[in-house]
Structure formats: C-alpha cells, structure tokens
Amino acid sequence: xxxxxxxxxxxxxxxxxxxxxxxxxxxxxxxxxxxxxxxxxxxxxxxxxxxxxxxxxxxxxxxxxxxxxxxxxxxxxxxxxxxxxxxxxxxxxxxxxxxxxxxxxxxxxxxxxxxxxxxxxxxxxxxxxxxxxxxxxxxxxxxxxxxxxxxxxxxxxxxxxxxxxxxxxxxxxxxxxxxxxxxxxxxxxxxxxxxxxxxxxxxxxxxxxxxxxxxxxxxxxxxxxxxxxxxxxxxxxxxxxxxxxxxxxxxxxxxxxxxxxxxxxxxxxxxxxxxxxxxxxxxxxxxxxxxxxxxxxxxxxxxxxxxxxxxxxxxxxxxxxxxxxxxxxxxxxxxxxxxxxxxxxxxxxxxxxxxxxxxxxxxxxxxxxxxxxxxxxxxxxxxxxxxxxxxxxxxxxxxxxxxxxxxxxxxxxxxxxxxxxxxxxxxxxxxxxxx
Ligand SMILES: C[S@@+](CC[C@H](N)C(=O)[O-])C[C@H]1O[C@@H](n2cnc3c(N)ncnc32)[C@H](O)[C@@H]1O
Numbered sequence: 001x002x003x004x005x006x007x008x009x010x011x012x013x014x015x016x017x018x019x020x021x022x023x024x025x026x027x028x029x030x031x032x033x034x035x036x037x038x039x040x041x042x043x044x045x046x047x048x049x050x051x052x053x054x055x056x057x058x059x060x061x062x063x064x065x066x067x068x069x070x071x072x073x074x075x076x077x078x079x080x081x082x083x084x085x086x087x088x089x090x091x092x093x094x095x096x097x098x099x100x101x102x103x104x105x106x107x108x109x110x111x112x113x114x115x116x117x118x119x120x121x122x123x124x125x126x127x128x129x130x131x132x133x134x135x136x137x138x139x140x141x142x143x144x145x146x147x148x149x150x151x152x153x154x155x156x157x158x159x160x161x162x163x164x165x166x167x168x169x170x171x172x173x174x175x176x177x178x179x180x181x182x183x184x185x186x187x188x189x190x191x192x193x194x195x196x197x198x199x200x201x202x203x204x205x206x207x208x209x210x211x212x213x214x215x216x217x218x219x220x221x222x223x224x225x226x227x228x229x230x231x232x233x234x235x236x237x238x239x240x241x242x243x244x245x246x247x248x249x250x251x252x253x254x255x256x257x258x259x260x261x262x263x264x265x266x267x268x269x270x271x272x273x274x275x276x277x278x279x280x281x282x283x284x285x286x287x288x289x290x291x292x293x294x295x296x297x298x299x300x301x302x303x304x305x306x307x308x309x310x311x312x313x314x315x316x317x318x319x320x321x322x323x324x325x326x327x328x329x330x331x332x333x334x335x336x337x338x339x340x341x342x343x344x345x346x347x348x349x350x351x352x353x354x355x356x357x358x359x360x361x362x363x364x365x366x367x368x369x370x371x372x373x374x375x376x377x378x379x380x381x382x383x384x385x386x387x388x389x390x391x392x393x394x395x396x397x398x399x400x401x402x403x404x405x406x407x408x409x410x411x412x413x414x415x416x417x418x419x420x421x422x423x424x425x426x427x428x429x430x431x432x433x434x435x
Contacts, residue, residue, distance in 0.1 A: 008199065016263060024274060030274070032189045037085045041150070047409070051077045055070055060277075062096060064119075073086055077386070077408065082151050082367065090231070094227055097285050100124055104127075105171055106174035107168075109164070114146040118146065126370055127335055143156055144346050148346070151368050151369035153349055157345065161212060164219055165218045169218050170222075172219045172220060173225070177212060179205075179228070179237075180208065181209070181234075182205050185230075188279060202236055205237060206241060213241070227285050228286065230282045231281050232280060239282075243266060261275065268284070298338065299337065300347075302323055307354060311352075311361065315375065315403055322337065326344060331348045331349060333349065361426075365415075367412055367414070377405065389425060392427060392432040395422075395425070396423070399418060403418075
C-alpha cells in the first residue's frame with residue numbers, strides 16, 4: 001500500500017471527522033457489511049422473502065434494503081429471478097428522498113451498474129419516460145443487463161452528457177447525477193482506491209463534477225429535481241461543490257434532507273460513513289424554481305413489420321403498443337419513446353431480431369415486469385426443472401408447440417421454445433450455472 005497516500009488520507013479524515021476521527025479510524029478495521037435491495041416492482045415483500053435462503057438482517061436507515069450475512073446471494077433464486085439487487089445500504093438511500101409526484105421524464109446520467117436507477121424505477125410510475133445513461137460502454141452493458149434481470153424497462157444509452165444537454169435542454173423533471181469521485185468512503189471496502197489517492201486527483205475530480213453539475217442543470221425542467229451524490233468525504237467534491245453550484249445557479253434551492261450525521265458542514269445534505277454502519281455517501285437534493293411545464297419532444301418513428309406484429313399477436317395479450325427498430329433489432333414499448341440518435345443499448349423492451357426472415361425473440365421480452373400477465377403461453381417450472389433450466393438443459397414437456405414464458409413461483413425466469421415435447425433452452429449462456 002502506498003504509505004504517502006495513506007498518510008494523506010488519514011490527515012484528511014482528521015479534517016473531515018474532527019472529534020469522531022479516532023472512532024472512524026477504529027471502524028476502518030471492522031469488516032464491511034454488504035446488503036441487497038428488494039425489487040418490489042417484480043414481487044411483493046412476502047414473495048421475495050419466501051425465496052431468500054441466506055441469512056439477512058435489517059437496517060435502521062431503510063426498510064427496502066437488508067444486510068446479508070453470507071455470500072451465497074449471487075446463486076440464490078431470489079437473485080436469479082430478479083427479486084433482489086446486491087447494493088450497499090448507503091447507495092440505496094439517496095433516491096428514497098425524492099418525491100416522485102409530477103415526474104414525467106427522468107434521466108440518470110452516470111447510471112452504471114444501475115443501483116440508483118433500480119431504486120428510483122421501483123418508485124416511479126410505469127408511464128414515466130426514463131433514460132439510464134453511462135459514458136462507459138462496457139459499464140452501460142452491465143447496466144442494461146442488471147435492469148433486464150430486474151425486469152425494469154428503461155432506455156439505456158452510452159452517450160456523453162453534452163449530447164443530452166445540446167438536444168434535451170429543460171426536459172427532465174428528475175436528473176440523477178451520481179458522479180465519479182475520489183471514493184474515500186469506499187476505501188474500507190476497496191483499499192486499492194488509495195493507490196490513486198492524491199490532492200491533485202481530488203482537484204481534478206472536483207473540476208469534472210462541476211462541469212457535470214452544470215450540464216445536469218441545463219437538463220432540468222422548471223420545478224425539476226436534481227439528486228447529486230458521491231461516495232467520498234472531500235468538501236471540494238461534496239459540500240463546497242454544492243455551495244458553488246447554488247451560488248452559480250440562483251434558481252436552484254436545496255431540499256432539506258433529514259439529519260442523519262454529525263460530520264457534514266452543509267445543512268440539509270447527508271454524509272453517511274461507517275459511523276452510520278455504512279460506507280461513505282454524500283447526497284444533496286436540489287430543486288429548480290418554477291412550475292413544471294409539459295415539454296414537447298421528438299418521438300422516435302414507429303415502424304410496421306408484419307413478421308414482428310404477428311409474433312406479438314400470437315404470443316402476447318396486448319393491443320396498444322409502440323414498435324421500434326434499430327437496424328435488425330426490434331423493441332416494444334407501452335408508451336411513446338423519445339428520439340435518441342445513437343449509442344442506444346436498450347429501447348424499452350428488447351423484443352428480438354429478424355434472422356433469415358424469421359423472428360427470434362429475446363430474453364428481455366420474457367423478463368419485463370410491465371408485460372406481467374400478458375403472455376399467452378406460460379409454463380410453471382418445478383424445482384428440478386428450475387435447476388435443469390438454469391444449467392442450460394433441455395426440458396421434456398408435453399404441451400403444444402410454442403414459445404413459453406417459464407416461471408418459478410409465478411416469477412418470470414426466461415423462455416424456451418417447445419417443439420415435439422422438447423423445450424429448447426433459451427436462457428442466456430452467460431447467466432447459466434451448474435447446479
Ligand atoms: C459512481 S458510478 C455510478 C454508480 C451508479 N449510479 C449506481 O448507483 O450503480 C459513476 C459512473 O459515472 C460514469 N461516468 C464518468 N464520467 C461520465 C460522464 N462524463 N458522463 C456519463 N457518465 C460518466 C462512470 O462510467 C461510472 O459508471
């Protein structure tokens with residue numbers, strides 16, 4: 001470990017934590033507690049707990065997340081079925097303070113791997129138009145997969161924020177900005193963060209965050225809310241950043257958050273740390289003056305494709321929907337979608353592809369919560385069939401030839417194609433595991 005960086009970190013901790021610094025340093029040697037978030041968009045709390053087979057414990061900060069006490073979570077059915085999302089308590093907290101009334105359009109600008117989007121999508125109405133963006137394409141792919149696993153529909157993109165600033169000014173009722181930061185609050189969990197730790201790095205990140213905040217501001221509708229968060233303690237990235245922002249943008253005000261800590265120096269914001277039995281997280285919620293106005297935006301052009309329409313008619317019970325394509329990929333949405341020009345990874349619900357004049361449905365289509373109850377052919381797996389399916393095996397089922405949604409305890413898992421009594425396994429190879 002880099003001793004010079006560690007010394008700087010300890011010096012800064014003394015500055016941030018004052019009389020609590022010794023306690024903080026003691027807590028640095030205690031083990032980190034990991035947690036999971038309940039995806040109540042997919043199932044009720046009781047249904048979720050029925051499928052949790054590992055030990056867990058509640059948190060005094062939230063009733064939507066729980067600490068887990070062993071590491072088998074990734075192999076649990078609750079995880080595979082998208083009923084839970086592994087996420088530490090402190091990161092699941094910021095969105096809980098957002099009043100979701102009057103939100104019609106929302107964007108998460110730095111969304112990967114998806115925690116905050118998952119939290120807020122759990123609370124937003126299904127008719128909200130939601131964009132989850134991350135500039136890093138590989139991370140945006142993980143974001144897309146996480147949203148898909150939880151069955152949460154969103155437009156997923158990998159664009160620069162400038163793109164949105166230049167094309168969608170003033171459009172959003174909610175902007176989430178969970179910025180890249182120096183990560184002081186994660187050093188207990190990932191000590192290697194210290195390798196990059198320096199005053200220069202904090203300055204560079206603070207400068208970058210200031211630009212991102214100014215771009216985020218441009219996206220806000222009147223009355224729009226901006227959630228800013230970091231996982232660091234540095235004033236330049238946290239309180240001072242917000243003070244500078246408020247001075248620059250006089251039409252922005254802080255929404256006062258409950259007092260949960262004794263270390264932050266800007267009233268109304270929250271700075272969590274191991275003193276709260278969490279890792280570090282700073283959060284500030286801001287609102288722009290004025291009354292929200294309904295803004296016009298360009299809709300994506302719908303397409304008509306007989307092959308895809310026939311597939312929908314044969315397999316789904318829906319009348320009103322919007323159909324889109326990006327080259328050979330087809331997407332369905334239950335609401336009209338905004339036109340985004342490029343770098344789209346998902347556009348509502350990914351339906352599938354046309355290959356050799358045949359339509360091949362996709363896994364995403366069979367995971368979406370908004371299509372719950374709308375599949376014509378559903379097959380409920382027993383425990384043995386669940387294990388076989390998740391391992392990639394074919395199943396023997398006597399029923400009519402069709403594509404089937406496969407459920408376990410009524411929760412969608414994936415799909416297969418039944419032909420002459422053999423169900424071809426369509427569970428994505430990357431998700432399979434040997435049971
Ligand atoms: C703290 S992480 C976000 C975590 C995420 N909000 C969550 O809750 O899971 C910061 C993210 O910002 C992304 N990022 C960095 N610079 C960006 C930029 N200019 N525009 C958009 N995303 C950016 C990074 O790729 C990284 O995924």
